[in-house]
Amino acid sequence: MSLIDEDQELVAAAINGSANAWEKLVKRYEGKIYNQGLRLMGNSSDAMDLTQEVFLGLYRNLHRFRGDAKFSTWIFRIAHNKAIDLSRRNRFLPSRTQIEMQEEIDALEAVHGASSFEPEKAIGELQQNNQIARILGKLSIEQRLVVELKVFQSLTFEEIAIMQDVSANTVKTRFYAALKKLKAVSEEYYALP
C-alpha cells in the first residue's frame, strides 16, 4: 500500500473516531510541519505553536478531505496559511537576542531529546540550523514561504502560485529576490569579525 493510500485510510479511520489512526497521522507529519515552522518562524516556541495550530486546523477540517488531492499537499497548504496568520499575528520577527536565548534552550532540548546519544553532533546540527533560520529570518514572510516551498518542499513555481493565489511570474520574481537577499545576508554574516 502506498503512503498516499495509507494517508487516506488513516484519515477515514480518524473521521470514524479512531484515536490510533489520528495519532499515526500526526506522527507521520508532525516532524515535517515542526521543521517547516522552525525555518519559517525562526524559533522552536513559534514552530511548536504553528505545529499545534496546523493539527488543530486539520482536525477541525478532517471531514472536508475528499481524497482528490494528496493529503500531504493539503496539510502543507494548511501549514502555509497558518504560518502567514502566525507571522501577521507576531507582526515582527523575533529579535536577534531572542533567537540567541532560544538557541540555548533549543540546544538543551535537542541534546536531551537526541536518540542518537551524540550530543556534539546534535549541537553542531542545531547551530547549523540556527544559522540557516537566522539568514531566512532576514527575508520577508512571502519570500521565506517561496523559498520553503521551492527548496524544502520541492514544489514547482506553478504549484506555489496556486497555493499563494498569485501568478507564476510573481513567484519566480520572489524566489529570485529571495536568493539575492540570502546571498547578501550570507556575505554580511560571514564578513562579521
Place this chain on the structure above:
Amino acid sequence: MPCPKTEYLIQEYFADDLAPVAREEIEVHFNSCEYCSNELEVLLRSQSDLSQWQDQQVPHWDRGMELFRREHSVINEGRGFWSGWQWISTAVSLAMLAVLLLNVNVVSNEEGFSISFDALGAQNAYLDARMLAFEQGQKEAMDALVQRIEDSQEGNNIELLQVVMEQAQQTTIENLEVIYAYFERQRLQDLEDMRVGYQELVDNDFATIRSLQQIAQFISYQGEIR
C-alpha cells in the same frame, strides 16, 4: 559588466517545467556571459547552503489526543493484544497485599490443599522451637570458630614477638657499633682540637714574652737616656 538578461534567465533557469530547448538556450548564454554565469553560481550556492538543514526532533506534545478523545468520546480503544492485560500487574500487586494483610496460610499435604486466614498462631510454637535449635547451633559454631581464631592468633603473636625481638637485638648491635664509631671519631676530633689550642696558647705565650722583653728593653733604654 552587468547583463540585462540575468534576472529573467535565472528566474527561468530555476523553473522545473522549462522546455529543453529553452534550457539549452539559457545554458548557451550562461556559457558565453561571465556575469550571468557568476550570478547563477552564487545563487545556486545560496540554495545549496539552505539544503544543509538537518531535521530536528519535535518536542513532546499530546498530539491533540486529549481533544480527539474528548470530542469522539473515546474511552478505551484497544491497542492490540497487550492492551487488555495492562491491569494485570496492578491486580497481582493487590492480591499479594491481601495475602500479606490477611495472614493467608496455604498448606499442601497428602490430604490436599487447605487455605486458612490468620493461621500463623498454630505454627508459632513449631517455628519457635526450630528457631531456638537453629540459634543454639549457630552459637556453638560461632564459639568454636572464635576459639580457633583465638588459638591461631596467639600462635601468630608469639612468632611475631620473636621476630620483633630478634630484629631489635640486631638493630641494637648495629646501633652500638655506630655510636662507638661516632664517639671514637669525636674523641679524635677533640684531641686534634686540643692540640691546636695548646699550640695557639704556646704561640700566644711566646708572643707575650717577646712583648715583655721588648717593653723591658725599652724601659732600660729610657733609663739609660735619663
